[in-house]
Amino acid sequence: MEMRKIFLLFLILALPLAISAQSGARTEGRGVWAAPGDFGKSEKDVEEFFKVLKKANIQIVVPMVKDTAGRIYWQSKKFPEAVHPDYKEFDLLWAITKIAPKYGIKVHVWLCDFPEGKDSPAFKAHPEWAMLNPQGGLTSGEQLTPDQVYEPVWMCPNRRPGYTDQWLLPMIEEIVREYPVDGIHHDYVRYPGDAAPDSYCFCNYCLEHFWSDNLFFYPSRPDVQIALKKNRLREESNWDLDFTVKPPNWAQMSREEKATFILEGKSINRPDLDYFYYELRCDAINQFVREAWEVAAAVRPEIEMSAAVFVNPMKSGRFIAQRWTDFAPWLDIAMTMTYRSHFQGSFEDYLTYLADVVRAQVRWVGQKCSYLVGLDAHYIFREELEPWEQAVRLLKSGGALESKEEFDRLMKADVVYLSAFSSPKAKELAAKYSSFGKGKITQEALAEEIGRVLADPPPGFFPESKIIRTIETARKAGAPGMIIFSASLLSRKKLWGGVEKAFSFTSSPSFEVVPAGPNLSIKTWRALERSLRQSEPKKTP
Numbered sequence: 457m458e459m460r461k462i463f464l465l466f467l468i469l470a471l472p473l474a475i476s477a478q479s480g481a482r483t484e485g486r487g488v489w490a491a492p493g494d495f496g497k498s499e500k501d502v503e504e505f506f507k508v509l510k511k512a513n514i515q516i517v518v519p520m521v522k523d524t525a526g527r528i529y530w531q532s533k534k535f536p537e538a539v540h541p542d543y544k545e546f547d548l549l550w551a552i553t554k555i556a557p558k559y560g561i562k563v564h565v566w567l568c569d570f571p572e573g574k575d576s577p578a579f580k581a582h583p584e585w586a587m588l589n590p591q592g593g594l595t596s597g598e599q600l601t602p603d604q605v606y607e608p609v610w611m612c613p614n615r616r617p618g619y620t621d622q623w624l625l626p627m628i629e630e631i632v633r634e635y636p637v638d639g640i641h642h643d644y645v646r647y648p649g650d651a652a653p654d655s656y657c658f659c660n661y662c663l664e665h666f667w668s669d670n671l672f673f674y675p676s677r678p679d680v681q682i683a684l685k686k687n688r689l690r691e692e693s694n695w696d697l698d699f700t701v702k703p704p705n706w707a708q709m710s711r712e713e714k715a716t717f718i719l720e721g722k723s724i725n726r727p728d729l730d731y732f733y734y735e736l737r738c739d740a741i742n743q744f745v746r747e748a749w750e751v752a753a754a755v756r757p758e759i760e761m762s763a764a765v766f767v768n769p770m771k772s773g774r775f776i777a778q779r780w781t782d783f784a785p786w787l788d789i790a791m792t793m794t795y796r797s798h799f800q801g802s803f804e805d806y807l808t809y810l811a812d813v814v815r816a817q818v819r820w821v822g823q824k825c826s827y828l829v830g831l832d833a834h835y836i837f838r839e840e841l842e843p844w845e846q847a848v849r850l851l852k853s854g855g856a857l858e859s860k861e862e863f864d865r866l867m868k869a870d871v872v873y874l875s876a877f878s879s880p881k882a883k884e885l886a887a888k889y890s891s892f893g894k895g896k897i898t899q900e901a902l903a904e905e906i907g908r909v910l911a912d913p914p915p916g917f918f919p920e921s922k923i924i925r926t927i928e929t930a931r932k933a934g935a936p937g938m939i940i941f942s943a944s945l946l947s948r949k950k951l952w953g954g955v956e957k958a959f960s961f962t963s964s965p966s967f968e969v970v971p972a973g974p975n976l977s978i979k980t981w982r983a984l985e986r987s988l989r990q991s992e993p994k995k996t997p
């Protein structure tokens with residue numbers, strides 16, 4: 457046996473023991489997603505922000521470095537045209553990674569993977585990389601609601617060469633090579649969900665690969681059509697005998713006809729071709745997550761990977777190709793976006809559902825990776841926000857004058873609510889409201905005033921008990937840790953004190969990323985591969 461094999465065998469035998477010994481050290485994980493603006497525009501600002509994080513016992517911060525418009529927040533040498541114009545001088549990521557270690561806080565940099573902007577350098581240089589719908593249209597321009605049009609241009613995750621291997625993976629490689637980040641965080645690692653989930657992707661690449669990836673014809677004899685021979689009684693029970701599915705007139709069909717064939721066509725006895733279509737979409741996402749780890753780990757074997765994922769992997773697999781239970785072995789931490797915006801009903805209803813969901817997520821994640829439940833600091837305040845948002849809606853639609861009674865009721869309730877936390881602010885709002893009644897100020901001016909109250913509310917306006925109860929509910933249901941969306945919301949709503957209280961229940965020095973359990977799962981092999989890479993002598997350039 458080669459030395460290397462003996463070493464591997466030793467690792468296989470020793471690893472489960474090492475893991476079980478380590479599991480006692482496991483502590484609650486606490487994280488926060490943060491926007492570039494949270495860090496400020498100087499090293500001093502960044503330092504101040506880390507002090508806030510440290511005070512709230514945050515162990516992992518996830519700063520956005522690529523947004524949904526395709527702008528990036530590090531001083532990229534490979535993609536200088538994508539750097540956000542406001543960050544050409546100040547290298548935000550350099551400052552973050554310089555300061556974070558002083559506070560013992562891990563940095564997982566957050567990339568919005570597949571959306572780009574209409575004016576983004578990637579889309580401008582390579583419009584052919586974008587996803588197409590059956591009519592050949594882009595995701596931007598999809599009508600979301602009667603008065604809302606979708607903006608981002610999503611890029612096709614499947615196409616090679618394309619956006620994935622020419623743009624996104626090289627970006628990840630560059631970050632890991634140039635900055636001492638602890639991890640890479642995927643967001644939007646999926647197909648578009650709110651904009652037409654069944655309509656993407658029908659680009660030329662995806663249409664042709666539907667047949668070749670499923671091998672629904674023989675490439676050596678592309679024109680041969682083989683009909684299913686029925687030996688067994690039930691039509692579908694003959695599935696294991698070869699047959700072709702690709703229609704003979706495929707080349708003559710329009711994009712729309714091709715899409716309809718895939719979404720509604722039959723392989724044998726009932727319309728099921730869409731099953732193969734949804735499976736391939738999931739495969740494209742799974743492959744990207746795996747490649748991202750491979751690219752990053754080739755540079756720094758110790759690098760961690762994490763992802764923001766939807767509540768339910770079964771549903772998101774079907775609708776947005778994010779069956780994250782499939783790619784969890786290529787992550788170190790799954791961070792579920794279990795925000796109240798995904799639930800109907802009252803706040804109490806949400807807490808009940810949250811506990812059920814956490815228990816399900818714990819099962820779904822299993823031993824595949826670590827898990828933080830993602831909680832929000834905005835939608836939990838639906839009750840507090842609604843009367844204000846309704847008043848603004850009436851003002852903006854001109855309905856404040858038409859439904860005067862309803863508008864007056866809302867405004868009076870808002871002034872009374874505000875007065876419980878700040879009487880000067882309540883008096884100011886009441887004065888503006890009175891001026892509006894006398895026709896002295898416009899509807900827009902009153903709407904702006906309401907906006908100012910919500911942008912800088914007095915402490916207590918958004919009750920911290922709600923964020924504390926949300927965290928406690930997740931904890932009681934068995935979540936090994938929490939990550940909050942987002943730092944900006946916590947700052948604006950003056951909720952850091954609440955987070956400090958909720959996270960002070962134990963002194964938790966660091967969040968242990970839990971490796972695979974005592975089974976030889978893919979994750980264990982990853983750990984082995986990682987050890988081997990670390991033991992390899994460093995290549996000199």
Ligand SMILES: [Zn+2]
Pocket residue numbers: 586587588612613614615657658659660661662
């Ligand atoms: Zn495509």
